[in-house]
Amino acid sequence: MHLSENEGIENNAFVVTGGLGFLGSALCLELLRRGARQVRAFDLRSSSPWSTLLTHKGVQCIRGDIVRKQDVERAFRGADCVFHLASFGMSGKEMLQFGRIDDVNITGTCHVLDACLHHGIKRLVYVSTYNVVFGGQQIINGNETLPYFPLDDHVDPYGRSKSIAEQLVLKYNGRPFKNKNGNCLCTCVLRPAAIYGPGEERHLPRIITLARLGLLLFRIGDHRVKSDWVYVDNLVLSLILASMGLLDDKPGNGEPPIAAGQAYFISDGSPVNTFEFIQPLLRSLGYQLPNSSLSVDHALVLGKVFWVVYTILYPCLNCWWLPQPFILPSEVHKVGVTHYFSYLKAKEEIGYVPMVTPREGMSATISYWQERKRRTLDGPTIYVWLFCVIGMVSLYSAAFLPDIGLVPRIRDISLFFFRSLWMTRLVFFLSAAAHIIEAFFAWHLAKRVDPANASGWFWQTFVLGFFSLRFLLKRASE
Structure with missing residues (x-):
């Protein structure tokens, strides 16, 4: 391409x-920042x-559902370029909501087109x-x-729906507009690796939560397994370049824009083991990766168990009290099977070269999470809770409740340790008093070191x- 840095952006209107x-x-x-009009x-x-x-900053925020055609048409009126990022079902409980996944990823994409x-x-x-x-098979420098990947062989509806949507987008490339003015739609597709960076919402928060609760029990797969990641600024750059690649930089030559009808893999270009990649982040927050490892086959069995359990709990998937599943089959493939790709085509055709190195990207991500940890409540693992x-509860039951249910057994255990009901x-009273005194002390100390x-x-x-107070004392000492 022979375009200026902001070609096709300045004085243009965009919908994201x-x-x-x-x-x-x-x-x-x-x-x-690059001069878009709207x-x-x-x-x-x-x-x-x-x-x-x-x-x-001046962005016009429009609320609407991509599944509702009238919402999409209202938002798109007068735009020069569209970046279609909206999707559903990438990870966690969302992956089991089959109907919503197809509605957003397939029907929504049809409405966009x-x-x-x-x-x-x-x-x-x-x-x-x-x-x-990719559907679980090893891919090296693809x-x-x-x-x-065959549609019927996908282990989750997200991959299948995105495949259908991508093929629709590429099929629409070159299709003439409905007003028959001689112009046509130019489309292209980016296939990014797992995204990371300050504020990322899906991958890292879930991993960090598991580590904080003491539930990051094992690694999955061999330590030689590698996959791609992409820093958010690098992916944004690739999106900008892709939009430029849909411009006709040589009018009148009869050739379509270089990116029209094309798909591109986008990554940082540094495949790495997922657990080795996140290790510096976890260590900076005071957490450790487990030393034990679970084979992919065994992890898949565990993932299928969670899939069945959460499928049974389908009516409750949107309930706040239902936690995210520990892991699901497609997530096992992502971290346990080698799959990484070359961005050479993106480099040659649209000029994509990562501008942020993995070291720089992880450094920024670590700084963000350290600051976030300082601003939030810290605490022990779920086992302490x-x-x-x-x-x-057991001590109270043994001390005061009548002999019903399990109370006699609990009381027998307490009498073994404490010798008498008195x-x-x-x-119990001493423990309760200690907790109350420590709670008021924590409140008083937090007013000074962490008032929020x-x-x-x-x-x-x-x-x-x-067990809680020691975390606050540590924060106060810092």
Whole structure:
């Protein structure tokens, strides 16, 4: 391509579906920085961690559902280029909501394509996934000549739906507009690796939560397994370049734009073992990776168990109290099977070269999470919670409840340790008093060192006692 740095961006109007998300917000801000006349963030949510900043910078936030055709057509009116980022079902509980996945990823994409044709929007960049060609088989330095993974063999509906949507997007390339003005729609597809960076919402928060709770019990697969990651700024750059690749930089030559009808793999270009990749981040937060490892076959069995359990709990998937599944089969493949791809085609055709190295990207991510940890309530593992809660409830039951259910057995155990009912009651009162005193001390100390979370420190210390207080004391010493 022979285009200037901001060709096709300055004085143009853009729509970013999923624009209030992690990637979408970064793209919106970059478009504004490069001189876009108007940027619209089209999203189902009315707010997100980035919505205030986007509004302040001048992004027009439009709330709507991509499944509703009228919402899409309303948001797209007058746009020059669309970045279609919105998707559903990438990880966790979302992966089991089959109907919603197809609605958003397939039906929603159809609405995007129809709206582009209806409004005469010349450029559409679609964000796809590695999963359109990867389904658990080993791929080393793959490229865009690889065939699509068979639709019926996908282990999750997300990969299947994204594959269908991608093929639709590429099929629509070159299709004339409905007003028959002689122009046509140009489309291209980016297939990014797992995304990371400050504020990433899906991969790292889930891993860090498991580590904090003490539930990151094992690694999956061999230590030689490698896969790709892509830093958010690198992916934003590739999106910008892809949109430029849909411009006709040589008018009148009869050739389509270089990126029209093409798919590109996008990554940092440094395949690495997932667990080795996240290790510096976990260590910086005071967590450790487990030394034990689980084979892919055994991990798949575990993933299928969680798949069955959460399928049974389908009506409750959107309930706040239902935690994310520990792991699902497609996630086992992502971390336990080698699959990485070359971005050579993207480099040669649209000029993509990662501008942020993995070391720089992880350094920025670590800084973000360290600051986030300082601003949030910290605490012990789930095992400490179980020990304290079950211990205090058992002690109370043994000391005061009548002989019903399991109470006699609990009382027998307490009498074995404390020798008398009177001593059991005394231990309970002393323990409760200690927890109350520690809770008020924690509240008083938190007012000075962490006022935003003072109430949280009070209640956590009330339940856990010194097991919670020691985290606050450590924060105060820092």
